[in-house]
Amino acid sequence: MTTTEHVEVAVQAGSPLRPASGHSIFAGRQEGIPVVFEKSVKGRRAGKLPALDVPVMDLDEIIPASERRHELPLPELSELDVVRHFTRLSKRNYSIESEFYPLGSCTMKYNPKIDENVAALPGFRNLHPLQPAATVQGALKVIHDIQRQLAEITGLPGVSTQPVAGAHGELTGILMVRAAHLKQGRMRRKVLIPDSAHGTNPATAAMAGYESITIGHDRVTGELDFEDFKSKLDDDCAAVMITLPNTLGLFERRIEEICRLAHQVGCFVYCDGANLNALVGQIRPGDLGVDLLHVNLHKTFAVPHGGGGPGGGAICVAAGLEPFLPAPLVVQAADGSFAYDAHRPDSIGRVHSYQGNFNAVLRSYAYILQLGKEGLGELGANAVLNANYMRALLADDFTFYVDRICMHEFVLDGRPFKEFGVRTLDIAKRLIDHGYHPPTIYFPLIAPEAIMIEPTETESKETMDAFANALIAVAHEARTTPSVVQNAPHMTPVGRLDEVRAARQPDLRWLAPVS
């Protein structure tokens, strides 16, 4: 089909006016943008350096001839070529700034612009990580303050912002668990992980040298199978990793009991903080008995996700685990000045080359300062309000994997559409024609054909109304004109891409054509 035909089919099927954003990713099929190397013109260049202001030595006297490089196959472009190329690429992206991004478990909230200005301040950007502490007191104060803020929000007093991503925080935490057991002379082998957990949990346990033991879930409540947990919990368990609320968007109502039982056998409770957005200001995991938790700063505390990072994965721990935090920590001396505390004999060591993603931490710091005590309370409350409102809007047209009040997100069941030959993937792709990034799909793994929706607290009622209408329209199309749904998306620059071919005939880099 030609682009026009695609659009006709789409429109005939009751689709969609172009989304109000007028975004070009919904304008139908488009020509590809050449790889930047293909635009290279020999001899072209952007910018220049000042003339060298020191006496010039012969480079051959500095670098042995055998070590010199003779060809460097980078593209040769003007600045306008570069700016236009990457601006064009940017226009092939969906983003929060122009659209609603209901990706479950990803917390795609608005990223305030003032945080960008703060992060761009020269007095923060142009600091060398190895400058003497006395010359970077402002930066150390930021780190020290956010350590205290996160401690207060999570109820866990020991904090390091050195981990730079959620999975990195997990690894830091589980290595601390390992160090704490070893310190007691205990060599434990197992980590308990619910079957609803993110894949990073078992992968982390393996990286830390542990065997993952899967705990089942209760099909009715959507919570962890408590009996299964009890039967698998023993004194060979180093930790149990719980996501709170869990990945179905439900609060684990027996969390305090889980913590109590785990502690009875000397097992730590690790909380995956990916879903912390629901809890901020409502409850502190530390108060429930959780021992460790990582905070995804790029989710809960508004660091822009950047297409896949940078983020932040601050680790927060109970008092007894503080000695094992990564080194160095930023501490405040009696005179009020800030310093690095590198002398931490029980520390697991360093997990990042320097102090973690400082420039991301700075954004979260600005965000928390602006929210303050009341704003943090409203954050979690509105995240949960919005999710339940969205859930109510969809209740007549969809079934839920578990049908009860949810926290910050919920999971739709895509299975009822199978009788029309439509799968969750098709619904997701058709939603794109209606101008929306699809929710998270096929996760959690325990919910077959899952469609997981997280609106976040920053979205307005009318945005959620419009999205729900679009999803309901897709459900209607699935029942009445399934082929339009099965072949979607029709309005994007490219159609569904052949992922099997991508994996079987890997083309992972540009190579100059053989002349």
Add this chain to the structure above:
Amino acid sequence: MSGFISTTPAERDVMLSRIGVSTIDQLFEDLPTEHYRPDLDLPAGLSELETWQLLRKLSETNLDLERHPSFLGAGAYRHFVPAAIGHLISRGEFLTSYTPYQPEVSQGTLQAVYEWQSIVCALTGMDISNASVYDAGTGTGEAARMACALTRRRRVLVLDTVNPRYREVLATYASGPDIDVETVAAFTSRPDGTLGRVTDFSTKIDDSVACMIIQQPNFLGWMEQVEGLSDALASVGAILVVIADPVSLGVIRPPGAYGAGIVVGEGKWTGGPVDFGGPLVGMFACRKDFVRQMPGRIVGSTIDGDGRKGYVLTLATREQHIRREKATSNICTAEALIALATTIYFCHLGPVGLREVAEQSIQKAHYLASRISLLPGYTVQSTAPWLYEFPVHCPKPAAQVNEALLGSGIIGGYDLGLEDQALAHSLLLCCTEVTPRSDIDRLVDVLGSL
């Protein structure tokens, strides 16, 4: 209303009624009541104006490198960043998009990652690159784990001329899976301040070794002697892992040319400000036959149903969301935006621009070294070819020298005594293309007056 929430009280009531409850508290009935709604010990929220004033003022308490001469490198280098980069990566479409899970609406990020992978391969001379790891330190840890998985061995050699911070991260990453990391001496120091180097590692290399990790140029700024190293390792089935500085790759031969199996690099300094050391971005590249053990996301080119070219995340059966405990790594969110900045940097500079950055850095550092070597009591401690960084043996402890420099408004070099007491008089100094001659001359004057 605060916290960037748009729902008004009237709208909230309509929403609650649609849900079928009358208060927000009813949505939280699953939470234990005794801990519900804690009284957080935090101050009231600030306005945008107050936030800006507070943080701008705080930022000005730092001594920043734009306003103070600095010769501090030791792994973190300040290079000039063309204005276009900041503007392009600040575009909301790049800044506020998620990991590209839905390729049809993420072709911008996906193609940019494909271009990053292509550039990393071009620079390093390797076959395959991933979409990025957190930084060169964690990349070193991942490389060690990958080499152990590939060789089914548990012993890793790392030269003591590798950045000490990368070695610390390596030790942390190795502690979980019980990888045995052995530090191998690659330099010697004598009390008179002369440094020597070790180039024969044959007694260390045997068939229990998974890999040897080297840094080129090394932490002291010197070029390691790499000839024959990969052959010696290959003869016992071990892998050469090279940590490379991308600027150096504008003038010296790529690790792929001397037999590296895995290459790690810090991509942050080529495309972004030093940022107090983060966010960084780790380059991670390897030989084609190693790809199935590679950590992290990989983007590949493919076609849609009409044969149109497009890009997708691929080879995901290595990754945590598919393989869970059998994944090659737990990495998920990495450093996409910083990788994008670096990609744009290399496109902006091109081969000629990158070579100029490297050459100017080298020329300025060698000018500094030639001037310091004329100062009584100072010795330039480089016994091997070196590029833009070098140790100087000072007449006083390096810590005192740095303190005196700071008193003159100069951020000095890196005190190597922090790593090794035997080097307490050694100061590691670096220049890049942004170091003006006037700063160099001033440094020499102050050093001469101490």
